[in-house]
Amino acid sequence: MDTTTPASPPAHPWVHPELAGVLAGLPARPENPYADIAGVRAGFAALMAPRMAAPDPRVTVRRTSFRGPDGNTVDVQVLRPAGTRGVLPGVLYLHGGGFAYGELAGPSPMARDACAAAGAVVVNVHYRLAPEHRYPAGVEDCYAALEWMAATAGDLGLDAARIAVTGASAGGCLSAALCLMARDRQGPPIVFQGLLIPCLDDRGRTASMRRITDPRYTNGAGMRHTWDTYLGPDRGPDVPAYAAPARATDLGGLPPAYVLTCGLDPLRDEGLDYARRLVEADVPVELRDVPGAWHLFEAYAPESEPARRTTAHWLGALRTALEAAPDPVQPGGPSAAVRVSAVPGGGGK
Structure with missing residues (x-):
């Protein structure tokens, strides 16, 4: 991965003051980072290495696997809050990384945080990655993990009636897709979907996709290459909703959602639009x-x-959802509500 190219960023309307110094030190990324997929994977591992070095005393981790949908082996890490016994809620954690990287030797910091903060058994899935395995391999591995969690809930010490799914970026896309799949296939119930900076729409038609062009972080051009890597550059116009959830025409009957967006993210507008459509x-x-x-x-x-x-904030939302553990929302059920919050210039709640 090239980390030496000087950045020539366009002007920004506003960068959080505490992040400005970090941003100033970031080099430009290649327009198509997936051209060197090995470099991307190594670079991400190096970025995360400082946070992966020491064991986390808050959680215990065991590794296991199950047979995947194509006869493949799906490796998972099962996290449990240290010192706990009995049945706990479950969280299916789907890592990000543009559907092509993000897999780490151990559980990610987000998976560990979810386990400790929510008091839940977390299953961290090593799904198949693009470009070696394009859609639908990865999302079908994730759905198989959901079914495996529910089927082995007793052995895992989790409550099959209290399972949440969550992930960031590509993991947010996979989480949204799993909720659609579980609804349509009448699969295991999901009580909560945590969609953190999710990529949801392969069409790249929003204003934020056009506006965010800074080469130092994920921008609109980079996201177009992400979708090409996941779906193939020669895909037709009929991309299924399980690949790009924004294409779903019916969002009814889905579990309560937490949606996180960021102001300088090309995915911001599609996240906001998906949240609006969920409320509707x-x-x-x-x-x-x-x-x-x-x-x-x-x-x-x-x-x-x-x-x-x-x-x-998102860990609090996850914990609250699992403590409440409502029945999955059904069409014609209670009216939806939306709570909107933002981190202002001073970092307030």
């Missing part, structure tokens, strides 16, 4: 926007005030 379909939604922050900014500035507040 009578799905309860909590929406949080972080102005002045770019896609996956927390990975670059994990100790910054915006990152700490953002992480605490």
